[in-house]
Amino acid sequence: MRLVLMGPPGVGKGTQAVRLSRRFSVPHISTGDIFREGLAKNIFSDLSVKEHVYSGRLVPDDITVGIIRNRLMDSDCAKGFILDGFPRNLIQAKALEEILEDLRVCLDDVLYINAEFDILVKRISGRRICQKCGAIYHMLTNPPPQDCICPQCGGNIYQRIDDREDTVRKRLKVYEKLTKPVIDYYRDLGILKTVDGGVEADKTLDAIISII
Numbered sequence: 001m002r003l004v005l006m007g008p009p010g011v012g013k014g015t016q017a018v019r020l021s022r023r024f025s026v027p028h029i030s031t032g033d034i035f036r037e038g039l040a041k042n043i044f045s046d047l048s049v050k051e052h053v054y055s056g057r058l059v060p061d062d063i064t065v066g067i068i069r070n071r072l073m074d075s076d077c078a079k080g081f082i083l084d085g086f087p088r089n090l091i092q093a094k095a096l097e098e099i100l101e102d103l104r105v106c107l108d109d110v111l112y113i114n115a116e117f118d119i120l121v122k123r124i125s126g127r128r129i130c131q132k133c134g135a136i137y138h139m140l141t142n143p144p145p146q147d148c149i150c151p152q153c154g155g156n157i158y159q160r161i162d163d164r165e166d167t168v169r170k171r172l173k174v175y176e177k178l179t180k181p182v183i184d185y186y187r188d189l190g191i192l193k194t195v196d197g198g199v200e201a202d203k204t205l206d207a208i209i210s211i212i
């Protein structure tokens with residue numbers, strides 16, 4: 001299975017990608033996770049990566065495409081992968097096509113998970129994450145304890161810098177301008193399939209499974 005998950009920030013691509021990755025035993029490749037983990041470990045010599053990620057702008061394409069090219073060549077991607085957060089603009093979409101041509105494989109599906117922006121702003125800006133175990137909380141639906149200590153592992157619960165409301169709105173604007181054309185591109189190629197991400201995650205997963 002070679003799948004691209006597309007959709008605005010906060011629509012639940014990550015949640016669905018983790019579930020699909022387990023179900024179909026293929027790696028989940030999230031460029032956002034790769035950048036955040038790399039920044040936490042200080043592995044990027046290019047200082048602009050930090051600047052772009054923390055301000056909600058796209059990291060330059062040459063850096064991002066290079067990371068994806070290397071990752072897709074790893075042996076665990078031989079039987080498939082789920083891409084989450086890449087490609088995010090037309091340059092990246094065309095670069096992905098070239099990488100897959102070099103690997104002599106092609107995409108099976110591009111899944112577009114969509115929801116209204118107002119729902120997404122509420123969802124993302126209320127999100128809190130445990131630094132240690134990654135457990136996800138939400139100020140409205142699943143609030144963390146007042147001391148912000150994770151009951152599951154004792155780690156600190158925090159808000160991602162780019163989950164703050166002003167940055168979320170910026171990320172949605174970037175998405176609208178740069179990523180929507182990629183969706184049109186895949187629609188024109190006839191491999192785009194759309195599901196509703198404004199409902200409960202289980203319902204979205206059922207819709208995805210029935211489509212792919």
Ligand code: AMP
Binds near residue numbers: 056
């Ligand atoms: P995400 O968790 O997917 O919303 O990504 C968080 C941040 O990582 C984005 O706001 C960008 O700064 C960076 N990023 C993730 N994926 C890409 C990509 N495909 N191209 C450029 N920057 C990216």
